[in-house]
Amino acid sequence: MNSSLTRAALVEAPDDLDELIEFFHARRWSDGLPIVPPTRERVARMLSGTTKKPDDVIAKIAPGFGEATVERIAINAVMAGCRVDYLPLLIAASQAMSDPQFNLQGIQATTNPVAVWLLVNGPIAEQLGVNGGMNCLGQGTVANATLGRALRLIMQNIGGALPGDMDRATHGQPGKFSFCCAENEAQSPWEALHIERGFTREQSTVTVIAAAGTHNLNTHADNADELIKVIADTMAFPASNDYWIGGEPWLVLGPQHAAILAAGGLGKFDVKRRLWEESKLSAGRLCAKELSRTQSARGAALGTITSETMLTVAQKAEDIGIVVAGGPGTHTVYVASFGDARAVTKVIGLV
Amino acid sequence: MTVVSNAFIGLGKAQARALGHAALPLAVIPHPFGSRSRDEVRALAEQCVAEIARLAAEK
Structure with missing residues (x-):
């Protein structure tokens, strides 16, 4: 410039x-x-x-x-x-x-x-x-x-x-x-x-x-499957911008949690894919107005969205951001995004 | 001119000033806007269209 x-x-x-x-x-x-x-x-x-x-x-x-x-x-x-x-x-x-x-x-x-x-x-x-x-x-x-x-x-x-x-x-x-x-x-x-x-x-x-x-996840899950489930369940909340827009949420995995996932044979993209699949939120959990604007925002990509539709937290699994940070402890931080x-x-x- | 909901009048005026268009006409609609249904938006548009047209025609 x-x-x-x-x-x-x-x-x-x-x-x-x-x-x-x-x-x-x-x-x-x-x-x-x-x-x-x-x-x-x-x-x-x-x-x-x-x-x-x-x-x-x-x-x-x-x-x-x-x-x-x-x-x-x-x-x-x-x-x-x-x-x-x-x-x-x-x-x-x-x-x-x-x-x-x-x-x-x-x-x-x-x-x-x-x-x-x-x-x-x-x-x-x-x-x-x-x-x-x-x-x-x-x-x-x-x-x-x-x-x-x-x-x-x-x-x-x-x-x-x-x-x-x-x-x-x-x-x-x-x-x-x-x-x-x-x-x-x-x-x-x-x-x-x-x-x-x-x-x-x-x-x-x-x-x-x-x-x-930032939302702390304190979980003593000691295997990859359990840990993925707990994190995915925590990501899925109805008032999240990520679901109605298709956002870019992030996880700050504590090193202990990252080690558990890696020991379970998961690479970083495997973690993204599993979380993307397992954090789907039923559109029926959205209020009527949220459902309406989700239809406006994501209808072109997802087609007709009804209360039966399972919404992903991001448009693509790759859009879930993952970094490893923090010290010892059974913690991971979920960072919901602005969405847009x-x-x-x-x-x-x-x- | 631009259309702004009443919660964002201050932003609209400040941004217009910052971009060198302090006299930019603002057509104000009720807030919130993002959570309205298409029918509600259509009804709002019908209420506001005359004012928007008037401001758009101003020189």
């Missing part, structure tokens, strides 16, 4: 930190938490994390379609508390979420509680310290906390999706503060997500996913 003609404006702000934080809150430039002041010096230091020019336009961010220049991304990265070497990942993530198949317009402006989940693969995860192990979706890791936060600030400050204005979320969800982790590639019995999506083991990637929330969005993976460029 061509360079923007403009650089970010300099704004005079209070020297006192408490006053400065309130200054940012008053202008709705924060997510409600205190920010790191994006001084000229800090932004310049952040920009040293890339060889790209500050006014290079990386993407236009819906719904306001503000230009995400490298400099503007860097400013939000500073505000979120990111380290300098995180910048290339945020540049790639900004590119990824502006891909039309991600449907950022819908994600930003919907009443649904959609967070953008950043999933990191490849060597950069270890280099940056992105946690894919214990508590990877929780607190306590700088990279996970600040990368997701920076992306949210980019979506809000560059994309213009302020809550209650262009962000029309009915409730939102805590993942809208930050939702970022790595895949636990070392403990996965299968190929990592980026390899599955056509990249090499040595490449580093970030995948953006439209996540409607598809994950996008981008290579994280060299600095």
